[in-house]
Amino acid sequence: MQNNVLTPGLADAMVRVAESAAIAASKLVGRGDEKKADAAAVDAMRTAFNLVNFRGRVVIGEGERDEAPMLYIGEEVGTGTGPEIDIALDPLEGTTLTAKAMSNALAVLAIAPRGGLLHAPDTYMDKLAIGPGYPEGIVSLDASPAENIAELAKFTGRDIADMTACVLDRPRHEEIIESLRSVGARVALITDGDVAGVIATTNPHTGIDLYVGSGGAPEGVLAAAALKCVGGQMFGRLVFRNDDEKKRAERVGITDLGRTYSLNELASTETVFCATGVTQGSLLNGVQCRDGRVHTHSLVMTSSDGMVRYIRSNRKA
Secondary structure (H helix, E strand, O other), X not given: OOOOOOOHHHHXXXXXXXXXXXXXXXXXXXXXXXXXXXXXXXXXXXXXXXXXXXXXXXXXXXXXXXOOOOOOOOOEEOOOOOOEEEEEEEEEEOHHHHHOOOOOOEEEEEEEXXXXXXXXXXXXXXXXXXXXXXXXXXXXXXXXXXXXHHHHHXXXXXXXXXXXXXXXXXXHHHXXXXXXXXXXXXXXXXXXXXXXXXXXXXXXXXXXXXXEXXXXXXXXXXXXXXXXXXXXXXXXXXXXXXXXXXXXHHHOOOOOOOOEEEHHHHEOOOOEEEEEEOOOOOOOOOOEEEOOXXXXXXXXXXXXXXXXXXXXXXXXX
C-alpha cells in the first residue's frame, strides 16, 4: 500500500462531498418524499466526487448497476488522476427521517486505499459494537446481549442498571431488547440510522455503552470505518433471508457465508470517515439556512492519527 494515500487534503475534500449531499437533501426535509430526497443527495454527492483529484471506486453504494443509475457498486468517480481509493457511502442515511423531518439523518461516506473495505453485499448483518478502552474478546456475537452488557459492567466496575445499549426499534429485535432489560440494563431505541448508533459508543457524552442488532451490511462497513478511527471493537455476521441474497454475497467474492468479521476485517487499512448532519441529531446539527447562508455541521475522523474533528461551515445560499 502506498504511504500517505489518505492525505489531509483528500480528507477535507471528502467533507465537502458530504456537505454537498446533506445540503441537497435538506431541501426535501419534511416534504414526505423519501425517493426524491435520496435522489437529490445521490446526485449532489456524485457531482462533488467528480471534482476531486482521485481515482475513486464505489464498493459500498446505492446498489448494483442495474438497480441504481448513480453511485452504484463498481462505479468510478473522481477526475481520474491521483490515488486509487475505495469508497463506502450512504448519501442519505435516514430517508424516512428526512421525509418526516425527524432527527439524526446524515450524509455519510468513508474512504480507504484500494482493497481496504469489505465489499459487503446488500443484505442484513448482525452487528455488535463497543467503544475504545476494553480488552479484546470482552464481547461476542455468540454471547447473549445480557451477557455482553454484564461483561462491560463488570470490567468498568459499574452497575448494570447504569449501562445503556443502543438498538434499532424493530420487531426483529424484541428478543435482544428483552435480554438487555432482563438484567436491568437501559435500552436506547432509535428509529433509523445505525451508523450513528455505532458511532455513539465512541462518545462518552452519549451514554451509549453497546450497540447491538441487525441492520444493513453496507452500513456495517461504514460504521466500522468510523470505529477504526477512534478505536473500539465491532463484529459483524451476514444474515441471508433467501437464495438471492446468498448469490449477492457470492458475486462480491464472499464464500464463507457464516463468517464473523472483526473490525479489522470490515475495514482492514487506514480509513477516513465523514458525516454531515441533514436534520438535527444527537451526533450533528442539521443543515440550517439563515442570513442568506447555508450552515453545516460535519464530523471527520482519520485512523492514521486518531483525529476527530467537528467542522462548522457556511456558504452562500
